[in-house]
Amino acid sequence: MQSDMLVAATESLPEQRPGGGTLLVGYGAVEELTRFAATPGWTVYAPGHPAEVRRIMLTAVRRGQRAYVHVSAESNAEPRCAGDGFERVREGLGGVVLAVGATLDPVLRATTGLDVTVLYTTAVRPFDEIGLRTAALAADRADVVLVEPGLPGTSARHVAETLVHVPHRLLALGGADARDEPALGRAVRDFLG
Known part of the structure; x- marks a missing residue:
């Protein structure tokens, strides 16, 4: 069975790239x-x-970006409008x-009933420092759970640098942990509880 995400990627490859960038x-x-x-x-993008x-x-081709697009077999039920930054x-x-790419639906289900802000992005790099800082400062606690399709901690350094002057704690989840809804829910509740 083919992945809808992979089919979308192959159908979207342009024949010519007028912007002169690199698209992988x-x-x-x-x-x-x-x-x-x-x-x-x-x-770096991880669409959901x-x-x-x-x-x-x-967009990457039009901008002439040097871009890597990570697609996976999983996808969210609905597309989001997230551009280059975090969507609340x-x-x-x-x-x-913070939910990246196809981790959004499991994150939303795992955090049902919790008083947390959920941010979504498809852009792993560049990292949206302003979006994270704004959300963290608006919360009662600046604790952050990072859920990425990559290895745990892929963006942990960027979270730490963004909040260097803001007292916070960070839990970085990724890979298989990002798709295991019950484990994800327990980890978030234990960390933020």
């Missing part, structure tokens, strides 16, 4: 996502829905949960 697509390799996220000069894959790839999906005061 990776499928399911979290180590590769982590490597590109740590390499300076790359724009086939419609987001199409939009991201066309749910408001709360008890902390901030």
Whole structure:
């Protein structure tokens, strides 16, 4: 069975790239996502829905970006409008949960009933420092749970640097942990409880 995310990626590849950038697509390799996220000069995306894959790839080509697009077999039920930064999906005061790409639906289900702000993004790099700082400062506690499709801690350094002057705690989850809803719910509740 083909992944809708992979089909969307292959259908979105332009024949010619007028912007002159580099567009690489990776499928399911979290180590590769982590490597590109740590390499300076790359724009790194992890879309959470086939419609987001199409939009991201066309935008990257139009901008002439040096971009890596990570697609996986999982996807969220609905596309979001997140551009290059964090989209506020749910408001709360008890902390901030950052969901990247296809981790959004499991995060929303795992945090049902919790008083937390849920932020969503498809852009792993560049990291939206302003969006995170704004959400963290609006909460009663600046505690952050980072849920990424890559290896745990892929963006932990960026969270720490963004909140360097804000007292906070960080829980970094990734890979299989990001898709295991019961474990994700327990981890978030234990950390923010």
